[in-house]
Amino acid sequence: MKYIRAFKDKSARQIMLGIAFFSLLLLLVIGVSLLLKALPIMKEKSLWALLSSGNWKPFKGEFGFLPYIISTLYVSLIAIIIALPLSLLSGIYLCTYASKTISRIFEPVIDLLSGIPPVIYGVWGTLTIVPLIANKIAPRYVEFSSGFSVLAGGLVLAIMILPLLISILLEVFRSLPKEITDASLSLGATKWQTVKKVMLRKSFPGIIAATVLSVSRAFGETIAVLMVCGNIPIIPHSLFDACYPLPALIANNYGEMLSMPNYESALMFGAFLLFIIIVIFNAISRLTLNQIEKRFSL
Amino acid sequence: MNNPGLAFVSDVFEDYHNKTILMKLPSYHTISIRNLNVYIENQHILQDINLTIPEKSITCIIGPSGCGKSTLLRTLNRMHDDTPEVKINGQVIVDDEDIYGVNVNVIDVRKKMGLLAQRPCPLPMSIFDNVAYGPRIHGLKKRKAINQTVIQYLQYVGLWDEVRGRVRNSASKLSIGQQQRLCLARGLAIEPEYILGDEATSALDPISTKKIEEMFVKLKEQYTIILVTHTLRQAKRIADYIVFMYLGKIIESGSTEEFFNNPKKQLTRDYLSGSFS
Ligand SMILES: Nc1ncnc2c1ncn2[C@@H]1O[C@H](COP(=O)(O)OP(=O)(O)OP(=O)(O)O)[C@@H](O)[C@H]1O
Ligand SMILES: [Mg+2]
Numbered sequence: 001m002k003y004i005r006a007f008k009d010k011s012a013r014q015i016m017l018g019i020a021f022f023s024l025l026l027l028l029v030i031g032v033s034l035l036l037k038a039l040p041i042m043k044e045k046s047l048w049a050l051l052s053s054g055n056w057k058p059f060k061g062e063f064g065f066l067p068y069i070i071s072t073l074y075v076s077l078i079a080i081i082i083a084l085p086l087s088l089l090s091g092i093y094l095c096t097y098a099s100k101t102i103s104r105i106f107e108p109v110i111d112l113l114s115g116i117p118p119v120i121y122g123v124w125g126t127l128t129i130v131p132l133i134a135n136k137i138a139p140r141y142v143e144f145s146s147g148f149s150v151l152a153g154g155l156v157l158a159i160m161i162l163p164l165l166i167s168i169l170l171e172v173f174r175s176l177p178k179e180i181t182d183a184s185l186s187l188g189a190t191k192w193q194t195v196k197k198v199m200l201r202k203s204f205p206g207i208i209a210a211t212v213l214s215v216s217r218a219f220g221e222t223i224a225v226l227m228v229c230g231n232i233p234i235i236p237h238s239l240f241d242a243c244y245p246l247p248a249l250i251a252n253n254y255g256e257m258l259s260m261p262n263y264e265s266a267l268m269f270g271a272f273l274l275f276i277i278i279v280i281f282n283a284i285s286r287l288t289l290n291q292i293e294k295r296f297s298l
Numbered sequence: 299m300n301n302p303g304l305a306f307v308s309d310v311f312e313d314y315h316n317k318t319i320l321m322k323l324p325s326y327h328t329i330s331i332r333n334l335n336v337y338i339e340n341q342h343i344l345q346d347i348n349l350t351i352p353e354k355s356i357t358c359i360i361g362p363s364g365c366g367k368s369t370l371l372r373t374l375n376r377m378h379d380d381t382p383e384v385k386i387n388g389q390v391i392v393d394d395e396d397i398y399g400v401n402v403n404v405i406d407v408r409k410k411m412g413l414l415a416q417r418p419c420p421l422p423m424s425i426f427d428n429v430a431y432g433p434r435i436h437g438l439k440k441r442k443a444i445n446q447t448v449i450q451y452l453q454y455v456g457l458w459d460e461v462r463g464r465v466r467n468s469a470s471k472l473s474i475g476q477q478q479r480l481c482l483a484r485g486l487a488i489e490p491e492y493i494l495g496d497e498a499t500s501a502l503d504p505i506s507t508k509k510i511e512e513m514f515v516k517l518k519e520q521y522t523i524i525l526v527t528h529t530l531r532q533a534k535r536i537a538d539y540i541v542f543m544y545l546g547k548i549i550e551s552g553s554t555e556e557f558f559n560n561p562k563k564q565l566t567r568d569y570l571s572g573s574f575s
Contacts, residue, residue: 100382179419183481186377187432187488188409197431202422 027279034275037268044262050269056233063266065273067233071150071243072277074236075225076218078154083162084211091169092195096181107170114163122227125156130228138240145240148230153243156224161214168213172206173199205289212285216278222247246274327353327393327522329374329492334388336369336378343369345546347388351539356514356523358533358554361543362574367526368416370543371494374524375413376404392492409436412490414498416526418477420469421484425452425461428469428480432488451483456509474501482510486517493517495525499532511536530570534558542566 041050041063053064094103134147180202184194200207230242231252249270253263329351336344344366351357359367369378376397378384389396397407421428429448430438438444448465452458457479461472469480478501485493495514499507514523515536527533533540533554540557542550542565550557550566561567568574 177419179415179417180421182377183415183419183421184431185380186375186408186413186415187435187484188405189431189435190405193435197423197435198421 031272031275031279034268034272038265038272041262041265041269054235058260058263058266061261063262063269065246065270067235068244068246068249068270069273069277070235071229072219072245072247072274074150074243075153075157075229075245076215078150078239079157079161079218080211080215082154082158083165083214086158087162087165087169088200088207091166091173092199094166095170095173096191096195096199107167110163110166114167118160118221118224119227121156121160122224125152125159125224125228129155133240142238142240146230146242148228148242149240150229150236150243151239153225153229153245154239156228157218157221160221160224161218164217165210165214168210169207172203172210175206176202205293208285208289208292212282216282219274219278219281220247222251226251246270246277250274327491329522329524330391331374332389332391334373334386334390336366336373336387337385338369338381339383343546344373347548349541349548349551351522351524353522354518354520355538356518356525356536357539357541358537359524359526359541359543360528360530360533360569361549362569363528365543366546367543368496371413371496371524371526374492374494375411376407377413379404409488410490411492411494412485412488414482414485414493414495416496416500418474418481418501420472420477420480423469424466425469425472425480426465429483429487432484436488447487451487452480454486454513455479455483456506457483475503475506478502479506479510491521493521493523495523497526497528500528507532542569544569 045063050063050065051069052066053062054066055062055064056067094106098106129152130147130149132147133149133152134145137151138145138147138149176199180198181194184198185191189197225245226248229245229248231244231248232242233244233249234241236243250267254267329349331347331349331351334344334347335342347370359370361367372378373386374390374392374397378386386398388398390398392407392410395402397411421431423431426448429451430444433444433447438447449458452461452465457476460476469477472480478498482495482498493514498514499510502510511532514525517523518538525537537554540551540554541548542557544565550561550563552562557566558570561570
């Protein structure tokens with residue numbers, strides 16, 4: 001009996017290790033196969049030239065990825081700057097101030113919002129956000145904007161990741177032990193003081209993790225952004241300029257394999273780049289998360 | 299009543315019903331609970347609690363697990379406010395004012411009634427900031443004053459010597475007993491007028507327990523103290539008055555001597571003799 005139990009324990013451990021290892025392997029396989037496809041162009045041009053050039057002229061064999069990289073980062077940054085404060089406030093409201101009835105109404109709505117397919121957000125953005133920017137917002141700041149812009153992409157993306165962020169944050173806040181907020185309240189702190197000094201502090205790692213998840217999602221979001229951001233490979237200089245994020249580049253061009261040398265390889269390099277951006281971003285945030293937990297005496 | 303300090307309302311309320319006049323109690327710095335009923339999710343958790351806690355003394359609440367001791371203490375601090383499942387009827391009169399009255403500010407109530415929770419729960423910050431938390435939220439800003447307060451209360455609970463080199467470190471790294479004393483210091487640092495301790499020494503070794511007990515005895519010169527305890531011996535050692543609860547009701551209450559030497563109810567005798575716990 002004793003041996004059987006030990007054997008079960010051991011084999012369960014091995015199997016789980018295997019599964020964990022498999023997901024790591026999957027990551028490597030994806031990375032390596034993208035890299036292999038990207039090799040032809042990397043042999044022809046230096047990495048630095050690919051990353052730092054702003055010229056994208058496939059017919060002339062010029063492949064500068066800088067506009068795509070900057071567009072990807074810019075649009076995602078705008079999205080998270082808009083979405084994070086909003087989702088924090090609504091998450092806090094729903095889990096501390098709102099009555100049961102209110103949260104019972106709002107939470108299914110939030111879930112529903114995150115279930116709406118991106119293409120619908122894209123269409124809606126084209127119909128409302130783009131004209132709004134072109135006619136109302138942009139004229140105050142710049143001479144001309146078609147509305148298809150960084151701002152439009154950022155806004156649509158913000159609206160898309162908002163429900164995701166809210167529901168993760170709600171999960172984070174709800175997982176805080178009740179004792180800890182009780183301890184603060186019983187010392188005579190107001191709810192807002194408790195939120196600021198205890199809740200946000202204790203859930204800070206969770207908030208960062210939620211942000212990382214939604215930014216990763218934002219990096220990769222394709223269709224909705226592609227529909228509203230203009231898709232012009234230039235480096236955007238203002239919020240009202242058009243831009244062209246990496247996923248849009250790949251989705252727009254993959255498949256129509258023109259007879260341009262290295263074009264497919266360049267697209268694969270773009271995919272590899274996106275993959276690396278997300279991996280690096282996640283690695284950095286994991287490291288900072290560890291630092292934060294140490295620094296904040298959590 | 300030969301002892302006016304021992305104004306246990308069970309007596310007073312008989313007068314109230316007979317003569318239909320509310321006897322005016324010597325109520326300053328006393329807590330008097332009248333016809334208190336607490337329901338949680340439609341369960342009747344506290345039933346017809348009538349009790350007056352005399353000032354500047356230690357009242358121990360004893361009774362088997364689940365009889366409602368913690369619920370009662372939390373009621374005195376209005377900690378049920380944010381749990382909609384809890385319904386409270388009745389009055390809790392503190393310093394001549396019903397803390398469940400309409401114009402009462404719950405923050406004032408909680409500052410006045412210092413609650414030390416059953417499970418020690420350090421806030422996610424340093425040891426220093428934990429103790430400074432209460433004074434800070436109540437408006438203390440001067441660094442020097444905060445430093446002084448923190449050191450004073452850490453000394454008070456006998457934690458200062460153990461942590462003096464690392465007060466800026468995370469409080470969650472402390473041992474459970476140290477956490478309990480930290481929470482004690484944190485609760486005292488808001489300078490409440492009443493102390494409600496829910497098994498404040500449950501995680502402590504005999505020596506620290508003794509220290510804390512001595513602290514309570516010293517504190518009762520200025521404070522009115524209610525302690526929940528599971529150890530009858532502790533109650534015997536430090537209590538002036540005992541309240542015995544069973545299944546949400548107060549079975550018997552009285553001075554410690556009376557209670558232990560001459561219990562009036564059969565249930566109390568059974569409990570004291572250890573027939574159930
Ligand atoms: N939030 C709640 N929801 C449902 N029931 C509750 C809640 N809080 C307390 N109760 C119930 O109220 C009763 C009294 O609980 P309480 O914590 O006051 O007991 P206690 O006397 O402090 O016990 P112990 O000595 O074990 O701490 C228990 O039956 C408990 O299950
Ligand atoms: Mg209890």
